[in-house]
Amino acid sequence: MSIAYYPGCTLKTKGKNLEKSALAAMEVLGIDVEELPRWNCCGAVYSLADDDLIHVVAPVRDLVRVAERGQDTVITLCSMCYNTLARANDLMKNDEEKRKTINDFMDEEPDYSGEVRVVHLLDYLRDEYGWDKLKEKLKSPLNGMKVAPYYGCTLLRPKEVALDHPDRPVLMHEFLETLGADVVDFPNAMECCGSYQVLGNPDAAVEVSHEILSGAAEKGAEALALTCPLCDFNLGKRQDIILEKYEGASEVPIYYFTQLLAVALGVAPEECHFELNRDSAAQLLKDKNIISAVPA
Amino acid sequence: MSTTTEQTAVEAKMIPIYVMGKKYEVPETLTIMKALEYAGYKYIRGCGCRGGVCGACSTVYRKPGDYKIYTGLACQTVVEPEMYLTQLPFYPANRATYDFHALEGNPEEIFGLYPELFRCVACNACSKVCPMDVEVMDYIAALKRGDIAAAAQISFDCIQCGLCASRCMGELPQYHIGQLARRINGAYLTPRAEHLATMVANIEAGRYTECLNKLKSADEDELKRLYTEERELEPAQAGEDWTPKENVCL
Numbered sequence: 001m002s003i004a005y006y007p008g009c010t011l012k013t014k015g016k017n018l019e020k021s022a023l024a025a026m027e028v029l030g031i032d033v034e035e036l037p038r039w040n041c042c043g044a045v046y047s048l049a050d051d052d053l054i055h056v057v058a059p060v061r062d063l064v065r066v067a068e069r070g071q072d073t074v075i076t077l078c079s080m081c082y083n084t085l086a087r088a089n090d091l092m093k094n095d096e097e098k099r100k101t102i103n104d105f106m107d108e109e110p111d112y113s114g115e116v117r118v119v120h121l122l123d124y125l126r127d128e129y130g131w132d133k134l135k136e137k138l139k140s141p142l143n144g145m146k147v148a149p150y151y152g153c154t155l156l157r158p159k160e161v162a163l164d165h166p167d168r169p170v171l172m173h174e175f176l177e178t179l180g181a182d183v184v185d186f187p188n189a190m191e192c193c194g195s196y197q198v199l200g201n202p203d204a205a206v207e208v209s210h211e212i213l214s215g216a217a218e219k220g221a222e223a224l225a226l227t228c229p230l231c232d233f234n235l236g237k238r239q240d241i242i243l244e245k246y247e248g249a250s251e252v253p254i255y256y257f258t259q260l261l262a263v264a265l266g267v268a269p270e271e272c273h274f275e276l277n278r279d280s281a282a283q284l285l286k287d288k289n290i291i292s293a294v295p296a
Numbered sequence: 297m298s299t300t301t302e303q304t305a306v307e308a309k310m311i312p313i314y315v316m317g318k319k320y321e322v323p324e325t326l327t328i329m330k331a332l333e334y335a336g337y338k339y340i341r342g343c344g345c346r347g348g349v350c351g352a353c354s355t356v357y358r359k360p361g362d363y364k365i366y367t368g369l370a371c372q373t374v375v376e377p378e379m380y381l382t383q384l385p386f387y388p389a390n391r392a393t394y395d396f397h398a399l400e401g402n403p404e405e406i407f408g409l410y411p412e413l414f415r416c417v418a419c420n421a422c423s424k425v426c427p428m429d430v431e432v433m434d435y436i437a438a439l440k441r442g443d444i445a446a447a448a449q450i451s452f453d454c455i456q457c458g459l460c461a462s463r464c465m466g467e468l469p470q471y472h473i474g475q476l477a478r479r480i481n482g483a484y485l486t487p488r489a490e491h492l493a494t495m496v497a498n499i500e501a502g503r504y505t506e507c508l509n510k511l512k513s514a515d516e517d518e519l520k521r522l523y524t525e526e527r528e529l530e531p532a533q534a535g536e537d538w539t540p541k542e543n544v545c546l
Binding site: 236 | 415419442465
């Protein structure tokens with residue numbers, strides 16, 4: 001049976017390069033996923049207020065959609081969707097009282113108590129597919145490419161849903177190493193990009209994003225790999241603002257981890273939609289002879 | 297055996313219903329709309345087609361011992377004993393102003409015109425009250441991810457009654473947003489009917505003028521004759537390639 005796939009809204013609009021490259025890569029790997037025929041926005045941010053259960057309804061409804069199809073696993077690509085779905089699932093599994101409140105409220109849906117497993121493509125590759133098997137499938141490994149893994153916040157916090165050790169993660173390191181890249185460790189890998197501060201306090205977001213990019217560059221990274229469309233917005237789409245503001249700041253190509261996975265598997269660069277990245281992204285892959293030409 | 301059948305009138309059973317809190321005894325066979333008229337109310341608005349498609353006669357009601365909110369179109373829903381009802385023929389919901397022909401038909405335009413779209417928390421109260429069983433929350437969800445075509449499809453049966461908006465905790469005017477999605481889908485996303493231009497050109501070139509003039513100059517008897525005797529009906533099981541024998545006007 002195929003695995004249920006939950007894309008999330010941004011992957012259908014601004015983050016098409018994340019979704020398209022992932023689907024192409026999973027096809028090469030033989031990971032059989034099928035997008036849920038019915039799904040709603042997960043809410044993107046898990047509400048921290050203890051009694052704010054209405055904001056848990058959206059992700060739980062998505063989990064019900066998986067369960068009612070008889071599927072036991074849902075795979076995500078966006079780290080914010082992963083985080084929101086996994087935390088809602090954790091609540092439904094472990095908090096009997098809140099579970100009852102939510103199930104009573106959602107009386108038009110079957111009761112749900114956390115039966116579905118929420119995974120992210122990264123931990124799926126590590127735990128179920130296996131790095132060794134992935135390595136065998138590579139056609140254009142990222143040899144000679146110095147890439148810094150950027151985890152951000154939502155893959156690792158809180159610990160209940162963390163894909164790896166919250167302070168000393170190796171998951172993305174291992175992933176990039178498997179793809180053949182020279183992994184560049186840097187101290188800002190788990191720091192926040194500024195997230196939604198970009199709306200209310202854009203200067204603060206630019207400042208922390210700059211620290212992340214310069215932190216990676218100082219350690220010799222030629223590029224940054226990430227999993228989150230909001231991190232991509234702050235670090236990639238708004239990088240020009242950072243370059244303008246900070247003297248000495250240098251261009252850092254930003255990739256979704258799935259784009260690096262796809263090109264390493266030999267997927268055509270056109271399918272990775274680098275036109276939605278900074279121009280430097282496709283150019284670096286060309287310079288490293290990982291792709292033969294920058295797509296028009 | 298008698299050749300005549302005795303027809304006995306059967307009196308409909310009378311049942312109590314509550315209209316805006318006041319009790320009325322009405323025949324159990326009536327729709328809510330007719331029951332209201334039976335009880336003495338007269339519609340000057342809030343009543344349109346009486347056929348379940350215009351969306352003017354939304355009713356909200358509850359039943360004894362049941363916490364659920366029920367809805368229906370008054371012209372289509374039969375009364376039930378002890379129901380408490382009120383008409384909700386209109387619900388205030390702001391419709392954005394836009395120059396439709398200036399739109400390009402992309403999701404960002406909808407986001408800009410209706411930013412409250414993102415206040416949806418997927419509570420699904422809208423879908424639960426829709427008298428047309430439209431999955432309102434699902435078309436809002438589709439729009440949030442920019443899928444205008446899906447939103448147009450899912451909202452297709454909407455009759456703009458406004459009940460969804462009345463229940464929305466995010467204060468969305470769902471039915472106006474859905475309407476914009478359907479307009480954009482129809483005008484910008486659906487492939488254009490290329491043969492239409494040819495047809496319009498044919499009309500303008502006078503291809504059908506003679507046929508029409510012939511009909512216009514015919515008297516009533518001639519029209520009746522043409523309609524009842526000469527008209528060639530398309531057979532019920534006709535295939536795609538069926539054409540009438542008389543094809544001068546095609």
